[in-house]
Every structure is written in structure tokens, then in C-alpha cells.
Amino acid sequence: MARTLRFSFDFISPYAYLAWAKLHDFAARHRLEVEAQPVLFAALLDAYGHKGPAEIPPKRVYTFKHVVRLAADQGLPLRPPPAHPFNPLLGLRIAALALPPTALRGVIDVLFARVWASGTGITDPVAVAEALTAAGHDGAGLVKAASQPEAKARLRALTDAARERGVFGVPTLEVDGELFWGQDSFGHIERFLRGEDPATAERIAQWEGLPAQAQRKHGQR
Amino acid sequence: MARTLRFSFDFISPYAYLAWAKLHDFAARHRLEVEAQPVLFAALLDAYGHKGPAEIPPKRVYTFKHVVRLAADQGLPLRPPPAHPFNPLLGLRIAALALPPTALRGVIDVLFARVWASGTGITDPVAVAEALTAAGHDGAGLVKAASQPEAKARLRALTDAARERGVFGVPTLEVDGELFWGQDSFGHIERFLRGEDPATAERIAQWEGLPAQAQRKHGQR
16 A cells, blocks of 8 residues: 655645645655645634734745745746735635545646646636636536535535644645655655654654743843 | 855744854855844744744644754754743844954854754853853853843844844845845855846736735634
């Protein structure tokens, strides 16, 4: 039985797009089965009272630059969506439908490409349905299914499950229960797969037990 | 006149330690003059209502693992400080004193090594003074100077100035007014120095103007 490479993502994240573009080659090389799991990044931020990069003005602009640089490193097309942040629920709910792996991969390809490569976005149900149909899927059927309570419940369940496993950001890649956050994790995953991860349980136990000696309070400085 | 590589950092950040270890070789290779600027990371977080990695429980543990992996990549010693988060003000105020560049570099070396390599920490003024003295500096004098109002004001001014330039996290590296965030930025800085940064002003203008179509509200999902 092949090991699974679970990929937790939200279309809102350009880093998820960059990771998705490398994911399947990496998985094939290491005989891993990709399991793509959409999660609502905003719900993870809510759960931790955290802010996304797009919510801190200088970080928002920086993130755009960073992503342009990383896409250039990968030789990937990159065009901004019509708006950002945008509401990713339609895309996420489509990606949360129970589809065979190959179809799901194709569907996610179409959606990521609309957001980050062609700049067309995924908020308009008609345009999304047409794009999926053009790629050989039942676009209208998928968009309709995504609006059903089951699809909404499934995305919520995937998001909650990811949070319970310790996922706090996107993209997160998981092998054998070990989480790797970010599009730059492939080298570390490779080492983990070889059984050479330096972050051993013994090593990390020493860190986890560290007392917190300072908590932030306003006006501290 | 040599170009400047400004390095904004806080001892609290293990990523700043990792970057510091690569900084001077990189600067020498590219004929850049290092300008090390301590900033209080907690104040940047306060300014943006943001949380540091150590303030989100699963991210805190993840960060430890990530840093263990990155230190292994660099072949750098890494031992956790006695507590984390800890109060970095003593170290930052020492690093904010007006010292000649070579002395300042040596002082910062000692402080970073105490926090992240030897696990001894920088919150005890007596131990810090001794360590600085052992490295050939006037330890007692530096610790005393750091407790003066001038040193406190200087750290505050450096922090405010960094924020005004757009610094939102540590480490941040700056060349010609361009900010690069993170210990993994050296490749992108190299390309920038060659005049080949793909994140050109024209390219980024297209992104900066993006409307925000969705704002997070609680219970949205």
C-alpha cells in the first residue's frame, strides 16, 4: 500500500498554487499517493485569532513580490486574480466533492489555474462551470453539487479535521502524520522519507517543554 | 561607497540566528556593508495586531521542528534557550548601542550564540556581562549602558524606523530600500543585486492595485 502525501490547501493561497505545481512529480518520484484536501484558511485563522498575510498591509505587498519571485524560480505562469482576498468557498466546496482522484486532480488544476495563472478567478459560478466543462468535467453538475448542504458540511469537516491534526496554515503537506508547512518543504519531506529527519521526537521534546518566560503585553517596550 | 545590507533582527527569532550565520559571508561576496539593526519583534506584532509563531500552539512546536531542520541544513549548532519566548530587551539594547561595526558584530555573535547555540540565554545581566567580557568586550560597561534611557530610546527609534520602512517581521534584509523577509532570502537578494529581480515595479503595481473582495468575518464559513 502506497504511503499518502496529504495536501491541505486553500485556493486563496498563492503558496498553495506553487506547491501544487510541484506536488505530483514529487509524489510520483517517492511513490506517494496524493490526497488533496481543501480547507478554509480563514477558519484556521479564526481558530487561532491570527491574521493572514493579506491582512497586514506591508506583508500583503511583500507576499505578492515574494510569490512573483518564487514563481519565476519555478518557471510558473503567475497572474493575479481579479481580487484578493476573494471568497474561495465555491472552489473549495467543489474540491471537497467526492470525486475519483484523477478527476479531482484535474478539477483542482483548472481552479488553481484560474486563480493564479490566467487571472480569471473562481468566484463566478457560470464561468467556473464553463471552465470545468471545457476541461472535460461536468461543470454545471459540479457547481450545483457544491452548493448543496453536503458539500458545505464536507468542507467544514475537512477544515476541522485539519485543525485537529495541527494544521495552522496552507499549504500543509503531511506524510505519516508529520506536518510540513509551506511550498519550500519538499527537501525536508525528502529527508523525512529517507528516515533522516533531524527533528526527532527526542530532540523536539526538549523544545516543547520550554517554559514561556515572557508574554507580550501592550506597551511593554 | 559600498552598498549597505541592512539586517533587522530580534534575538527572539531563531530564523534571525540562522540568517545571521550566513550574513557576513554573503555580504563579503557581494561587497555589501552589513548594518545590523536590532528591533523589538513584539512591537512589530503589536503594531499590526499580529501574533508571533510562538503564540499559536501548533505553530510554536512546528517552528521548533522547522528550525532544527534548517540548522541541520546549514550545519549550525542549535540548542534551545532556557525559556521561549523570553524577554529580549537586554540583548537588543546592547545591540542598539553605538559601537564600531566590528565590535558590534562580535557582541551580536556572543548574544546570538548564547540564545541559540549554547542554550544559556541572554536575560541574566551578570551572565551576559561575563560572556561579553570573555569575548574581549567591556561586558559590565555594555550591560550598564544598555540600562540607560538613551539605549532604550535608541531601540525604540530603530524599531519605529524599521516599521516605517515596511519591516513587519524578522529577520528582514534590506538592500537599496528593497526588503527581503526571512533567512531563505539570499537567493532572491542575489538576483536583485544582479538587476534581475522579477518583482519589478511595473509587475507589482498590477498586484498592489487588486481590490479586496472578501474580508474575514467570524462565522463566515
